[in-house]
Amino acid sequence: MSKKIKIKSASEAANKVIEWGESRNIETCFDRAEKMKPCPIGETGACCKMCHMGPCRLVGKNAEEEVRGVCGASLATVVARNLVRMAAGGSACHGDHGRDMAFTLLAVANGEAKDYRIKDVRKLYRVAGYLDIEFEGRPVNDVARDVATKLIEDFGRQRGEMNFLKRAPQKTQERWKKWGIAPRGLDREIAESLDRTTMGMDADPESLLNHALKVSLANGWGGSMISTDVTDILFGTPTPVKAEASLGIFKEDEVNVVIHGHEPMLAEMLVEVVSDPEMIAYAKSKGAKGINLGGMCCTANEVMMRHGIPSAGGLTNQELSIMTGLIETMVVDVQCIMPALSELSKKFHTKFITTSPKARIPGARHIEFDEHRAKEIAREIVKAAIDNYPNRKSEGSHVTDKYPVVAGFSHEYIEYMQGGKFRGSFRPLNDAIMAGRVRGVVGLAGCDNPRVPATGLHKYLATELIKNDVLIVSTGCSSVACGGAGYLTPEMALENAGPGLREVCEAIGIPPILHLGACVDNTRILTIASAMAAEGGLSDEIGGMPAVGIAPEWMSEKAIAIGCYFAASGVPVIFGGESPVRASKEVTRIMTEVWFERFRGALVFEPDPEKILAMTLDYIDKARAALKLKKYEPGKFGTEKVLMDMAARREIEKAARPHLGL
Numbered sequence: 001m002s003k004k005i006k007i008k009s010a011s012e013a014a015n016k017v018i019e020w021g022e023s024r025n026i027e028t029c030f031d032r033a034e035k036m037k038p039c040p041i042g043e044t045g046a047c048c049k050m051c052h053m054g055p056c057r058l059v060g061k062n063a064e065e066e067v068r069g070v071c072g073a074s075l076a077t078v079v080a081r082n083l084v085r086m087a088a089g090g091s092a093c094h095g096d097h098g099r100d101m102a103f104t105l106l107a108v109a110n111g112e113a114k115d116y117r118i119k120d121v122r123k124l125y126r127v128a129g130y131l132d133i134e135f136e137g138r139p140v141n142d143v144a145r146d147v148a149t150k151l152i153e154d155f156g157r158q159r160g161e162m163n164f165l166k167r168a169p170q171k172t173q174e175r176w177k178k179w180g181i182a183p184r185g186l187d188r189e190i191a192e193s194l195d196r197t198t199m200g201m202d203a204d205p206e207s208l209l210n211h212a213l214k215v216s217l218a219n220g221w222g223g224s225m226i227s228t229d230v231t232d233i234l235f236g237t238p239t240p241v242k243a244e245a246s247l248g249i250f251k252e253d254e255v256n257v258v259i260h261g262h263e264p265m266l267a268e269m270l271v272e273v274v275s276d277p278e279m280i281a282y283a284k285s286k287g288a289k290g291i292n293l294g295g296m297c298c299t300a301n302e303v304m305m306r307h308g309i310p311s312a313g314g315l316t317n318q319e320l321s322i323m324t325g326l327i328e329t330m331v332v333d334v335q336c337i338m339p340a341l342s343e344l345s346k347k348f349h350t351k352f353i354t355t356s357p358k359a360r361i362p363g364a365r366h367i368e369f370d371e372h373r374a375k376e377i378a379r380e381i382v383k384a385a386i387d388n389y390p391n392r393k394s395e396g397s398h399v400t401d402k403y404p405v406v407a408g409f410s411h412e413y414i415e416y417m418q419g420g421k422f423r424g425s426f427r428p429l430n431d432a433i434m435a436g437r438v439r440g441v442v443g444l445a446g447c448d449n450p451r452v453p454a455t456g457l458h459k460y461l462a463t464e465l466i467k468n469d470v471l472i473v474s475t476g477c478s479s480v481a482c483g484g485a486g487y488l489t490p491e492m493a494l495e496n497a498g499p500g501l502r503e504v505c506e507a508i509g510i511p512p513i514l515h516l517g518a519c520v521d522n523t524r525i526l527t528i529a530s531a532m533a534a535e536g537g538l539s540d541e542i543g544g545m546p547a548v549g550i551a552p553e554w555m556s557e558k559a560i561a562i563g564c565y566f567a568a569s570g571v572p573v574i575f576g577g578e579s580p581v582r583a584s585k586e587v588t589r590i591m592t593e594v595w596f597e598r599f600r601g602a603l604v605f606e607p608d609p610e611k612i613l614a615m616t617l618d619y620i621d622k623a624r625a626a627l628k629l630k631k632y633e634p635g636k637f638g639t640e641k642v643l644m645d646m647a648a649r650r651e652i653e654k655a656a657r658p659h660l661g662l
């Protein structure tokens with residue numbers, strides 16, 4: 001393998017395909033990232049495009065003190081405005097996903113989306129409880145209608161506060177109130193983000209950045225949390241499931257369909273349709289042995305968590321999967337879809353299908369998804385894939401690398417696995433942290449990125465953190481990166497985790513890296529942190545926990561919104577790559593020091609992975625010291641309540657899920 005190629009991805013499978021593509025002059029995001037250097041002004045946040053007296057570039061020596069835009073805006077104002085718009089963009093994206101889910105629930109409750117049904121009534125009741133909706137003795141669809149209606153109000157609410165804010169610990173809520181960042185409705189906060197950042201509006205960096213937190217909270221405790229909850233209600237709350245990951249999941253003798261994007265509505269239908277005997281018989285009539293559905297990006301996470309559908313990878317694997325030459329159809333819904341797929345698919349036999357009116361791509365075939373005709377549309381897509389099977393050509397880079405994965409760790413299951421159906425709680429985890437067996441918890445999340453050896457930072461941090469007895473909860477492309485490297489198995493703990501974490505993992509029977517789901521499921525981490533605060537013994541709010549969020553390869557505005565809602569909720573967050581606010585020392589100071597003082601969270605940017613690791617452990621150790629917990633010393637633990645032993649754990653597992661074999 002050439003040296004040039006080695007640095008592109010940290011995944012061997014990906015590198016094989018990249019190398020194959022290079023030998024045929026097929027361009028990918030890795031090549032484009034090399035050619036397209038980031039704009040040195042925009043990258044630092046110093047470019048203002050808010051009006052047409054500019055764009056103004058606030059650069060030069062002493063720019064912070066001396067340079068002003070035509071309107072007189074300072075560098076800190078410009079940098080802060082740009083960050084607010086990123087947070088609003090990301091919140092809009094995740095928020096719309098949540099909105100689509102809520103409207104689907106409403107359609108199901110009204111009997112208008114007949115191909116879906118409510119799979120998890122218990123979860124529906126739990127959510128109804130959060131919303132003060134009566135559920136005892138009422139027809140399920142009536143409860144679902146009320147839940148959906150009340151959640152939809154969270155988008156357009158003009159005054160008051162969003163429904164789920166009260167799920168946060170009291171102290172965390174008080175901080176939001178004190179600093180005026182408890183969001184009203186998602187749409188209102190997004191509209192205000194655009195309003196505030198228009199020429200001649202808010203010029204105070206602190207006030208602007210406060211709004212970045214507010215709009216992001218509307219995403220975290222609103223749009224995204226709604227998405228997670230409604231998806232669980234409709235399609236089931238995940239429990240551990242075995243699957244596979246990496247580019248080797250495609251089958252040479254089957255029709256391969258890839259579902260890529262984020263919203264699970266179409267994906268869920270595809271899961272059903274590909275196992276329909278009539279469809280399989282049709283595939284056989286075209287010479288294939290069956291139909292193989294694979295996922296890509298966060299849709300992959302949704303269907304892996306609930307059905308064990310394999311994942312071909314995250315953001316940077318989307319082009320590579322087409323280059324295997326094995327894909328009959330790549331069907332996409334929304335978000336993180338590279339427009340490059342359209343031209344690329346034409347070089348192969350792959351049919352590229354878009355399905356969302358919000359995400360049309362020139363050159364793609366468009367089959368619009370409509371939840372009212374979900375199965376019919378899914379059948380049309382699968383049939384098109386089967387019809388395309390005889391067109392498969394010999395070219396492509398058929399890699400075989402794939403790894404076993406255990407996914408499906410919803411917050412409900414994490415609670416359950418710490419004591420069973422009746423004794424489930426976060427006590428054992430809190431105790432293990434207090435005793436120093438588990439040093440702390442890290443949420444490893446966000447995109448993978450062609451500007452670094454893709455997936456490499458996730459892999460590096462995942463291994464180093466678990467060696468240091470840090471339990472990892474992962475989501476999104478981070479989960480995919482870990483899965484595609486073979487890290488999402490309980491055996492991984494035995495081989496790599498530090499002694500304390502290993503003991504805990506063995507006792508409970510879990511991997512050291514828990515795959516929590518898609519990017520919207522970062523909200524499961526908020527729920528877990530709130531439950532840990534309620535359990536007692538650690539911090540009584542989310543802030544102050546020995547916990548850190550990391551998005552080492554982030555690229556999306558959605559990641560910025562996530563970073564901001566975690567910071568506002570009390571979690572120090574570290575992002576890799578160059579800082580998009582580094583032009584302004586003042587903005588950087590507010591996001592690190594001022595936010596930490598007010599909310600006990602922060603959003604820090606650090607390109608050096610070793611420094612990210614050191615900073616993470618430092619945040620954790622300082623939080624431990626402030627909580628007066630036992631000093632972390634590898635291999636030396638304090639006393640704690642005995643965790644349920646392996647045998648007792650297995651008994652519960654056997655009874656609950658005999659097919660798991662964990």
Ligand code: NFS
Binds near residue numbers: 297336447476478555
């Ligand atoms: Ni979230 Fe990143 Fe996209 Fe999912 Fe992946 S790129 S911000 S992880 S797929 S949304």
